[in-house]
Amino acid sequence: MPGILGLLTSLNDTHRDKLILGGFEDKDLLIYQDRWISLGAKERENGPSALSIFQGHDNVCVLYGHCLDPKAGIRIGAEYFLNQWASERKQLLDRLEGAFHFSIWDKRAKKLTIGNDRIGILPLYWHSDRDLFSFAPRMMLLARKNQSWNPAPGAVINFLSVGHYLGPSTQTKQARLLTPATILSIEFERFEVEETRYWNLVYSAEEDTPKNEHRKRLGEAILETVDLMTKPEEGDSGIFLSGGWDSRSILGAAIKLDRIPKRVISNGISDQIPYSDTWMSKKIAHDCNIPYWFCQRTPDVDSRLWLDGVRVGEITTANNPESFGQHLISPECFSDLAYVLKGDVTWGSGDRARSRVMSIGKIIPYPLMDKVKRVLHPDLTAEADELYESEIDGVMKYCENTDWTDRRDYLWQMGGINRYILGLGISDEEHTQVRRPLLSGKVFNVYTRVPQRLRVLKNLFIETIKYNHPHLFKYGRNHASNIANYYYYMAPFVRERTLQHLEAGHNLGGLLDIGECKKVITNFNPLKEILQSPKIRNRIYYKFHDRYSYLWHRSKYFKEKNSKVFKTSDTMLAFHIYLLIEWFHGNAIYVE
Structure with missing residues (x-):
């Protein structure tokens, strides 16, 4: 970096x-x-x-x-x-x-x-x-x-x-x-x-301001930020396009300013599956007459790349490209670009939060799950909940709002964006300068004044795209993520490598229970997922849903059918154990 x-x-x-x-x-x-x-x-x-x-x-x-x-x-x-x-x-x-x-x-x-x-x-x-x-x-x-x-x-x-x-x-x-x-x-x-x-994210909703005024402010803030970040004298730009709403709002602003990116860049295992994120990125680029570059991420790489990725990526996140050996990108992708624009998921997550458990559980697993406690050394298990709360408070103690929805969104912005989303993009800065208009102070100044009902599931943000960039809104959402199933390809190596470490007594200086970790790693056998295009009936439903659901999401009658909260899956836990042990003890086992 x-x-x-x-x-x-x-x-x-x-x-x-x-x-x-x-x-x-x-x-x-x-x-x-x-x-x-x-x-x-x-x-x-x-x-x-x-x-x-x-x-x-x-x-x-x-x-x-x-x-x-x-x-x-x-x-x-x-x-x-x-x-x-x-x-x-x-x-x-x-x-x-x-x-x-x-x-x-x-x-x-x-x-x-x-x-x-x-x-x-x-x-x-x-x-x-x-x-x-x-x-x-x-x-x-x-x-x-x-x-x-x-x-x-x-x-x-x-x-x-x-x-x-x-x-x-x-x-x-x-x-x-x-x-x-x-x-x-x-x-x-x-x-x-x-x-x-010197600055903090503080929500101060302007409930009496008309919805159309909020939408106008947001559109202007994004446009003015893209204007500031794309001065012609700085050279040619590219744009990471995932097919989602966030990057499309930036592309729309760039087109409106007549500062069309020189190249659309997308990445995944394939861009041939209809209605997937990469397929949609390619289609949008083609329809907008912008050259398209696909960075194919092949999952079955040499194990030496996996180990090198743990070292150079420093496990900022479990899912960063380095963890999967995907950090070697062709220099030609960025060689003639001064910088690349990128969208970031910056809005609220789901329905309004009613409690501390829902406020935190929408962003990270909460409370700490028993399966996580079991892999800890018994001496550490006794204080695990207190230590976990302390990590969360490392972010939440700065939040000046008391409402649980505001506190949830604060944890996402100042914890999720700062440590997870930016951690995922650590490889990008190795290759090119990345500019993120949606994280500007001007955009945040608008966002923090938007009422909660207009933040739910990005509904005002989506409406802004509909009114300002209808030619990009018409594509709807992407409904399949074309990210390779890396866990499946890495599983044999992760099992063998981590069990070797555990047999050698490598337990992070006594923090892990070796026996329990062995059970989790031995059972690390993720299935191979096959990405498929949505069926015709689903496509018809999505076409209606993508165009009108944002109106329902802001209604006082809207309530999530299933209050989804994050959980630590068995696959995640095993992979996290592997990454931590490999980062701390990786030089102790010789790999040819």
Whole structure:
């Protein structure tokens, strides 16, 4: 993962020579160095540079990503950022759009400041010790005193249950993730980390505002954000098109602005099955006369790619492409593009939540399931519920709303989007710059004022597409996801590999019950699913449903027939055990 890295330490030369330097093992990554601090950056191998550096008399600023100032209507660099930071501080960050993180070293005050965008789109990990502070876009790039990583019990439990982490947690005690809209300040004299949030997602519904006005505001916010993110002078763009509503809203805005992407990009195992997501993406691209590129994800890859994926992907989520060995994409897909636009699932999930259980259970499995507790060591099982609640509170403690539906949507936006959705896209940033208009402050400012009834199942969002982009609305939803059944192809390897680890006593430093884990892994035998096109009767139903159901979903009479909540399946649990054990103990078993 590209991004900035740094090391601030008061250690003398003797002790500094014993440090694990992480990214600074590669001297080419070094940008600036003095007696106390080293600053650097890791850039992606292909595409335009996303790095900007400014060295002034008193300060050094390193800025990475695409940082856009709506006030000036431009993409800004490190010098501009530093000059505005001097007078505006948090107000500047609250105004900026895009995906970025930054570091500022004040030479006179010997003070380091790092921060990120409002959603934390580009990951930045940090590690703090009494005389050392380091940060990097990957955990493995962090400078630290010890080579080993110690599993964090609460985060391990959360990953076993959910398949990703929440809040600042990672699988290790040594590394933390910089949470959304966060500024960290570290003074050299004290090495204490001061944390500040400059923005928060707060719902303040305007119930008296007409529905059409909400729809108008949302359409304008998306259009203005796409306008800001697609300036012609920045070069050609592509767009990830899944066939869903989110990416279609961005494509519609780009077409309206006459900034048609140079290429539509879709990925999956096949794009030949009618009414699947990839088939629909291809059809939309063809109908809009936009060149189409299909990245085929073949599930039965070499096992060495699976192991390499665990290492390079750092199991940010269980379902990221790296976990399935799908992280090697042809450079030709992005080689002539300056950036790629992408939609993100940003709206509410299902009907209104009536309780804490429904509020959380719509987003992650809740409460912690017994099957998860059984694979834990008995000593850890006793405190598992408390640790799980603590991980959830790592996100929810920042929520200023008390309504359960608002709190559910907050957990999705600041927990699900930040750790799950963005974790799924970690490979994309390795290859190209990704711009996400639906995560802009302008869009959030509209979204948070929309009444709950218009957020249910995206109904206002869908209506916005119907009125602003009817030529894209007419396709309806995609009703089949063309993602390969990776579990089926990986099962023999996962069983053999994980059982070897368990036989060798590898249990995350005593956190797992080896006997119970063996039972789960032995039974890991997922069926091969065959994706089929919907039958004619279903297609007729979908045609009506896709065009009119959003009106029903906002009705006061609407109630979900089956209150679906997330559960940890046996397949998920087995795969999560494999990933955690492989990440911590992977070098202990030789693989030819």
